[in-house]
Amino acid sequence: MIAPATYRLGELHPFEGGGRKFLYLVPAGAIFEMDSGVAAVIGELSERPATREELVTSLIQRDFAYNDAWEVVEEMAQARAIVPAGAPPERLDSPPADFPLQSLVMNLTNQCNLSCQYCYEFGADKVATPEGKPKFMDIETARKSVDFLFDQSSGRRAVHITFFGGETLMNFPLLKQVVDYANRRAAELGRSIDFSLTTNATLLTPAIIEFLSENRIGVTVSMDGPPDLHDKLRVFSNGRGSYDVMEPRVRALIQGHRTRPIVARVTLTNGVTDVVRIYRHLKDDLGFHEVGFAPVTTLPDRLYAINEPGMDGVLRQFHTLAEEYLEYALRGELHGFTNVSDTLAELYQGVNKSHPCGAGLGLLGVGPSGDIAPCHRFVDSDAHALGNIATGVDRQKQSDFLARGHINSKYDCRSCWARPLCAGGCHHEAFVRYGDTGHPNLHYCDWIRDWTDTCLRIFGTISAKNPEFLEKFAERKAL
Numbered sequence: 001m002i003a004p005a006t007y008r009l010g011e012l013h014p015f016e017g018g019g020r021k022f023l024y025l026v027p028a029g030a031i032f033e034m035d036s037g038v039a040a041v042i043g044e045l046s047e048r049p050a051t052r053e054e055l056v057t058s059l060i061q062r063d064f065a066y067n068d069a070w071e072v073v074e075e076m077a078q079a080r081a082i083v084p085a086g087a088p089p090e091r092l093d094s095p096p097a098d099f100p101l102q103s104l105v106m107n108l109t110n111q112c113n114l115s116c117q118y119c120y121e122f123g124a125d126k127v128a129t130p131e132g133k134p135k136f137m138d139i140e141t142a143r144k145s146v147d148f149l150f151d152q153s154s155g156r157r158a159v160h161i162t163f164f165g166g167e168t169l170m171n172f173p174l175l176k177q178v179v180d181y182a183n184r185r186a187a188e189l190g191r192s193i194d195f196s197l198t199t200n201a202t203l204l205t206p207a208i209i210e211f212l213s214e215n216r217i218g219v220t221v222s223m224d225g226p227p228d229l230h231d232k233l234r235v236f237s238n239g240r241g242s243y244d245v246m247e248p249r250v251r252a253l254i255q256g257h258r259t260r261p262i263v264a265r266v267t268l269t270n271g272v273t274d275v276v277r278i279y280r281h282l283k284d285d286l287g288f289h290e291v292g293f294a295p296v297t298t299l300p301d302r303l304y305a306i307n308e309p310g311m312d313g314v315l316r317q318f319h320t321l322a323e324e325y326l327e328y329a330l331r332g333e334l335h336g337f338t339n340v341s342d343t344l345a346e347l348y349q350g351v352n353k354s355h356p357c358g359a360g361l362g363l364l365g366v367g368p369s370g371d372i373a374p375c376h377r378f379v380d381s382d383a384h385a386l387g388n389i390a391t392g393v394d395r396q397k398q399s400d401f402l403a404r405g406h407i408n409s410k411y412d413c414r415s416c417w418a419r420p421l422c423a424g425g426c427h428h429e430a431f432v433r434y435g436d437t438g439h440p441n442l443h444y445c446d447w448i449r450d451w452t453d454t455c456l457r458i459f460g461t462i463s464a465k466n467p468e469f470l471e472k473f474a475e476r477k478a479l
């Protein structure tokens with residue numbers, strides 16, 4: 001006679017929100033509400049493995065009807081909250097080799113009119129090797145890039161171009177031509193295309209703002225806060241801070257660009273960690289619609305690197321803004337702290353990443369020379385080039401890059417409950433820190449797990465008290 005299968009707990013991360021208990025089902029990246037039946041099964045299996053029959057019997061002893069008890073156990077098995085005791089750890093499949101492109105980041109120039117000291121393109125940690133390459137992209141390379149995007153994205157109706165630099169607006173004439181050409185090609189092909197750009201805002205003019213607004217081009221401005229913080233590192237080559245030049249232009253942008261929200265992107269560095277004050281200035285004083293923060297990517301011994309106590313302080317301030325975000329969400333109002341909204345969107349969509357981001361997969365970068373890179377941060381780096389726009393993607397190099405960055409090849413991440421969202425973290429940061437794009441970013445694991453847990457709790461509270469609010473994240477997926 002064959003012994004009935006015994007079950008053990010799947011890989012779970014329990015959390016609470018809004019007075020309710022939830023489980024984050026790690027191999028599926030899904031969230032499951034824990035009612036009394038689920039809690040009883042978890043309690044039972046925390047002690048020892050048990051058969052389905054034993055689990056059902058235990059529920060019946062807690063006054064569950066026979067059918068309801070079976071249903072609880074069956075649902076948990078289907079959701080993989082409980083798994084056969086001998087089941088091997090689940091591994092994520094690789095995306096198909098012909099995964100279609102969705103976004104192309106076009107670095108229109110590798111030149112910049114600022115000399116921000118932490119810049120990953122020009123600073124001490126740069127990976128780019130631009131020597132001997134064109135400084136500005138030309139129209140022929142740009143057109144080929146647009147054609148490449150449409151060719152490589154078959155099956156997708158909507159595609160996206162992000163313009164990047166250097167300072168993107170130093171090649172604004174080309175940007176205009178690309179928008180015109182890409183719109184025409186999209187119309188001919190019956191496809192749709194959407195644009196965004198990142199800029200330091202110092203070169204914005206009323207005519208540029210009007211063009212961006214008329215063409216619904218999303219704008220992200222790199223800005224680090226009020227003048228005393230922003231001007232520490234975001235300087236012109238003579239050392240003068242850039243705040244005074246950009247501030248009136250940012251105000252004009254926010255007032256004049258009426259078709260898309262304007263986003264500020266803050267790089268946190270040693271001494272520029274006052275997250276709440278920076279947020280208040282950018283959101284309330286200047287009027288940005290959304291503000292997102294990221295610690296600088298660098299080696300730990302650089303002067304502008306944030307040390308551990310500094311990162312703890314950042315986390316505390318993230319918590320403060322996250323609580324504020326929650327209060328807004330429970331009133332049905334939008335809050336502009338994108339570090340929460342981006343994570344909530346991923347949780348809502350059940351994201352379960354094989355790779356930390358789309359780099360090399362649904363997203364590629366292309367530099368002024370036409371070299372193709374995994375993303376904008378690797379543009380102009382010979383060591384990381386994945387081909388050229390004239391000759392196409394080098395599939396072998398692309399597949400090596402993706403194999404190294406796959407979650408299954410990151411040993412330390414295999415038992416981490418935060419891996420569905422983190423997947424080891426940014427390839428570029430991994431290269432700067434560890435010399436390998438596929439190395440997990442182990443220097444921030446505790447930080448990431450704390451922050452992910454915070455966002456789970458917020459997600460749980462909103463889903464318990466104002467679930468309609470979460471529906472807006474379905475739209476983000478549609479984008």
Ligand code: SF4
Nearest residue numbers: 413416419422424445
């Ligand atoms: S890098 Fe750290 S936090 Fe991220 S998945 Fe790996 S072990 Fe987890």
Ligand code: SF4
Nearest residue numbers: 357359375426427428
């Ligand atoms: S590798 Fe890093 S910088 Fe590049 S797209 Fe991914 S997360 Fe962003």
